[in-house]
Amino acid sequence: MENKENFGQKxxxxxxxxxxxxxxxxxxxxxxxxxxxxxxWSNFGNLMSNTAVRFLIALGVSGCLITKGTDLSAGRxxxxxxxxxxxxxxxxxxxxRLTKLPEMNMFVVxxxxxxxxxxxGVINGLIxxxxxxxxxxxxxxxxxIVYGICLVITxxxxxxxxxxxxxxxxxxxxxxxxxxxxxLLLFVALLFGAYFWxxxxxxxxxxxxxxxxxxxxxxxxxxxxxxxTLILIYTTAGIMYAIAGWILAAKTGGASTxxxxxxxxxxxxxxxxxxxxxxxxxxxxxxxxxxVLVFELLKIVLQFLGVNPYYNYIVQGLVIVVAVALDLRKxxxxx
Amino acid sequence: MSEYVLEMRGVCKSFPGVKALDHAQLxxxxxxxxxxxGENGAGKSTLMKCMFGIYSMDExxxxxxxxxxxxxxxxxxxxKGIAMVHQELQPIPARTIGENIYLGRYPLKKALGFFPIVDxxxxxxxxxxxxxxxxxxxxxxQKLGELSISQMQSVEIAxxxxxxxxxxxxxxxxxSLTQNEVEALFRIVEDLKKDGVAIVYISHKMDEILRISDExxxxxxxxxxxxxxxxxxxxxxxxxxxxxxxLTNLYPKxxxxxxxxxxxVEDFTSINPKSFRHVSFNVRKGEILGVxxxxxxxxxxxxxxxxxxxxxxxxxxxxxxxxxxINRPKDAIDQGIAMLTEDRRGxxxxxxxxxxDNISIASLNQYxxxxxxxxxxxxxxxxxxxxxxxxxxxxxxxxxxxxxxxGNQQKVLIGRWLANDPDxxxxxxxxxxxxxxxxxxxxxxxxxxxxxxxxxxxxxxxMGELIGMxxxxxxxxxxxxxxxxxxxxxxxxxxxxxxxxxx
Numbered sequence: 112m113e114n115k116e117n118f119g120q121k122x123x124x125x126x127x128x129x130x131x132x133x134x135x136x137x138x139x140x141x142x143x144x145x146x147x148x149x150x151x152w153s154n155f156g157n158l159m160s161n162t163a164v165r166f167l168i169a170l171g172v173s174g175c176l177i178t179k180g181t182d183l184s185a186g187r188x189x190x191x192x193x194x195x196x197x198x199x200x201x202x203x204x205x206x207x208r209l210t211k212l213p214e215m216n217m218f219v220v221x222x223x224x225x226x227x228x229x230x231x232g233v234i235n236g237l238i239x240x241x242x243x244x245x246x247x248x249x250x251x252x253x254x255x256i257v258y259g260i261c262l263v264i265t266x267x268x269x270x271x272x273x274x275x276x277x278x279x280x281x282x283x284x285x286x287x288x289x290x291x292x293x294x295l296l297l298f299v300a301l302l303f304g305a306y307f308w309x310x311x312x313x314x315x316x317x318x319x320x321x322x323x324x325x326x327x328x329x330x331x332x333x334x335x336x337x338x339x340t341l342i343l344i345y346t347t348a349g350i351m352y353a354i355a356g357w358i359l360a361a362k363t364g365g366a367s368t369x370x371x372x373x374x375x376x377x378x379x380x381x382x383x384x385x386x387x388x389x390x391x392x393x394x395x396x397x398x399x400x401x402x403v404l405v406f407e408l409l410k411i412v413l414q415f416l417g418v419n420p421y422y423n424y425i426v427q428g429l430v431i432v433v434a435v436a437l438d439l440r441k442x443x444x445x446x
Numbered sequence: 447m448s449e450y451v452l453e454m455r456g457v458c459k460s461f462p463g464v465k466a467l468d469h470a471q472l473x474x475x476x477x478x479x480x481x482x483x484g485e486n487g488a489g490k491s492t493l494m495k496c497m498f499g500i501y502s503m504d505e506x507x508x509x510x511x512x513x514x515x516x517x518x519x520x521x522x523x524x525x526k527g528i529a530m531v532h533q534e535l536q537p538i539p540a541r542t543i544g545e546n547i548y549l550g551r552y553p554l555k556k557a558l559g560f561f562p563i564v565d566x567x568x569x570x571x572x573x574x575x576x577x578x579x580x581x582x583x584x585x586x587x588q589k590l591g592e593l594s595i596s597q598m599q600s601v602e603i604a605x606x607x608x609x610x611x612x613x614x615x616x617x618x619x620x621x622s623l624t625q626n627e628v629e630a631l632f633r634i635v636e637d638l639k640k641d642g643v644a645i646v647y648i649s650h651k652m653d654e655i656l657r658i659s660d661e662x663x664x665x666x667x668x669x670x671x672x673x674x675x676x677x678x679x680x681x682x683x684x685x686x687x688x689x690x691x692x693l694t695n696l697y698p699k700x701x702x703x704x705x706x707x708x709x710x711v712e713d714f715t716s717i718n719p720k721s722f723r724h725v726s727f728n729v730r731k732g733e734i735l736g737v738x739x740x741x742x743x744x745x746x747x748x749x750x751x752x753x754x755x756x757x758x759x760x761x762x763x764x765x766x767x768x769x770x771x772i773n774r775p776k777d778a779i780d781q782g783i784a785m786l787t788e789d790r791r792g793x794x795x796x797x798x799x800x801x802x803d804n805i806s807i808a809s810l811n812q813y814x815x816x817x818x819x820x821x822x823x824x825x826x827x828x829x830x831x832x833x834x835x836x837x838x839x840x841x842x843x844x845x846x847x848x849x850x851x852x853g854n855q856q857k858v859l860i861g862r863w864l865a866n867d868p869d870x871x872x873x874x875x876x877x878x879x880x881x882x883x884x885x886x887x888x889x890x891x892x893x894x895x896x897x898x899x900x901x902x903x904x905x906x907x908x909m910g911e912l913i914g915m916x917x918x919x920x921x922x923x924x925x926x927x928x929x930x931x932x933x934x935x936x937x938x939x940x941x942x943x944x945x946x947x948x949x
Binding site: 313314315318319321322324325326328329330331332333334335336388390391392393 | 753776780787795798799811820
């Protein structure tokens with residue numbers, strides 16, 4: 112039988128195996144008590160909605176990471192989806208309208224960008240499985256292509272003038288914004304979180320994904336259709352980036368080609384902080400959520416500390432390196 | 447001066463949850479072969495890794511020539527004259543033999559009088575000399591990857607010799623060697639013995655141990671059981687000491703009755719002209735067909751071809767007269783074939799996943815409710831059923847498979863295949879690297895499966911196992927089927943004759 116641990120032991124075990132998460136939470140609490148407005152509802156709301164979008168992207172990339180792959184095209188796919196959504200959801204009477212198409216319903220546009228996400232995801236999956244290009248290189252290639260497409264369709268122009276209903280929907284908050292409120296995006300994120308948890312833990316697809324990450328040859332020999340599973344993973348990822356992009360344009364109120372730049376690295380870093388192992392086969396949805404939350408918390412803490420934004424990248428980079436080093440130490444120590 | 451070149455006393459080493467070594471000891475005399483024996487998990491490799499500085503001991507002392515010493519890391523060990531040839535060789539195939547031998551301690555010379563660069567000329571001259579000592583006639587500038595496994599092993603030994611070692615650890619050196627290669631290795635060992643080197647020899651093969659070693663130390667559960675002169679020992683005695691109980695039979699009594707021919711392979715030929723070609727054989731219902739051959743006989747390749755992990759150009763596979771179309775493993779599995787692969791770690795277990803995940807991966811379709819949701823309870827039942835049936839030692843189904851011993855991992859993998867209730871089971875070296883006790887259990891499982899009417903194909907490189915377990919033995923040589931021998935008439939000689947029947 113397994114040993115039953117009491118609550119205290121469980122907490123201590125978590126602290127020991129997730130030092131970086133604990134450290135950041137402690138720093139956040141200290142900052143919270145020393146700076147005004149940190150513990151405010153608006154700050155809380157911002158954290159929630161920022162986390163929500165990044166969580167969707169991280170969920171997408173998590174499957175690639177668990178199967179020992181990666182998806183460097185994530186950020187640019189988000190950017191392309193945001194720009195395309197922006198162009199198609201512009202008000203019909205907007206002067207700077209980029210398309211001659213009639214005004215479109217935003218949900219129809221969502222379907223269009225998701226379809227585009229599927230296409231890019233399938234292409235990524237095919238390059239990885241059929242052409243046997245390592246995921247790092249394969250998605251580096253598609254990253255560049257996707258960015259190119261984005262430049263072509265936008266002519267590198269910033270896009271604004273969205274339908275009001277679109278902006279209102281995405282930024283909808285449940286409750287009074289001056290006191291306790293929950294952004295709609297939080298529920299969207301939780302819904303997708305629940306869906307991915309189900310996918311990873313309760314379906315054959317999830318088990319096949321972990322099996323491929325654990326030992327791809329063994330999975331193949333055991334009759335797992337590794338090609339199909341991997342293509343599905345990259346496609347699901349593409350869908351998640353598309354949805355995130357569609358949301359992001361409205362959340363920001365405008366879209367530009369630089370949107371989504373570097374998001375893939377943040378998503379990969381968040382997953383790693385959340386315990387998705389770079390050696391494959393390991394990673395959970397709650398872990399990814401914690402990773403994203405901690406990363407967003409870090410950004411807000413730096414902002415409140417008044418750190419010059421240019422330094423943010425240096426700090427974030429350090430956190431990534433330390434997180435991965437600590438993660439690997441867990442496995443090295445077992446030798 | 448001590449009579450021992452190296453001595454370890456009271457060595458303890460714990461890993462999370464396991465006490466791997468519990469006051470183990472070892473005394474090595476110069477110029478002798480000292481066999482270290484024990485079941486898997488007895489702590490042999492751990493003890494050697496402590497000696498070689500890969501692990502640090504929790505407790506215990508090491509003496510070299512009677513003087514107390516500490517070994518910090520492998521480099522330190524090499525400096526003190528201890529060298530190790532690992533169970534899994536770790537060479538760099540893309541570099542030359544010479545570079546592999548002198549890896550990490552390249553001879554240097556000064557360019558322009560001050561700038562240190564690798565002295566390639568000296569390195570290759572020295573390497574050639576060392577290779578001669580291990581009776582290898584190779585150009586040290588040749589790429590290591592072009593050599594066979596046994597030749598690479600000789601290179602590893604050459605590497606040890608080049609460090610002027612006084613203690614050489616050979617961890618399962620013959621596990622992937624053919625009989626001729628084993629003989630060559632033994633000649634090298636004899637040479638080294640004459641030079642006064644103490645050799646620690648870890649192996650599961652009794653006949654080898656009794657033949658080559660001078661002294662035998664037996665370990666069990668991390669503890670020291672005793673040291674004996676090899677000539678006083680018998681196989682039975684060693685097994686009794688290793689297992690801690692009497693083992694009366696090496697192989698179980700088989701009660702299977704082979705029925706009609708059900709599985710047939712005709713004219714099976716690889717796309718690679720050097721691999722298997724024109725192989726035809728059949729297996730009866732409830733029969734164990736052994737497959738013998740030397741390394742390179744293409745037995746594994748043939749089975750992988752049948753199972754769909756390798757391609758074939760010609761040939762037909764039928765089950766009960768119906769032709770099977772197999773292009774990948776999934777096709778084979780869907781048509782009632784299972785294959786336990788040879789390389790447990792490489793293509794068997796998924797180390798970081800749980801026992802439950804590992805055992806259920808090939809049969810997940812059976813545990814699906816409402817077309818999509820996996821029924822965890824059914825998977826737990828599968829684990830529990832197998833745990834009872836095969837006596838799998840695991841704390842729970844959630845335990846990571848990599849923390850189980852080799853024998854238990856193998857049982858989990860057998861369970862993975864049985865979950866699909868296959869008609870034909872291909873077992874490739876089912877007991878490789880598994881200790882004596884677990885081996886017997888696996889033989890019992892195989893015998894039971896045959897009795898239950900499964901057709902079993904068992905590749906093995908252990909003669910005893912083939913002769914002891916098979917109803918018939920198919921022998922292969924260089925990609926061809928060279929004969930089939932009835933199990934009752936099979937012996938070492940008639941198998942070897944067919945296995946060496948080169949064209």
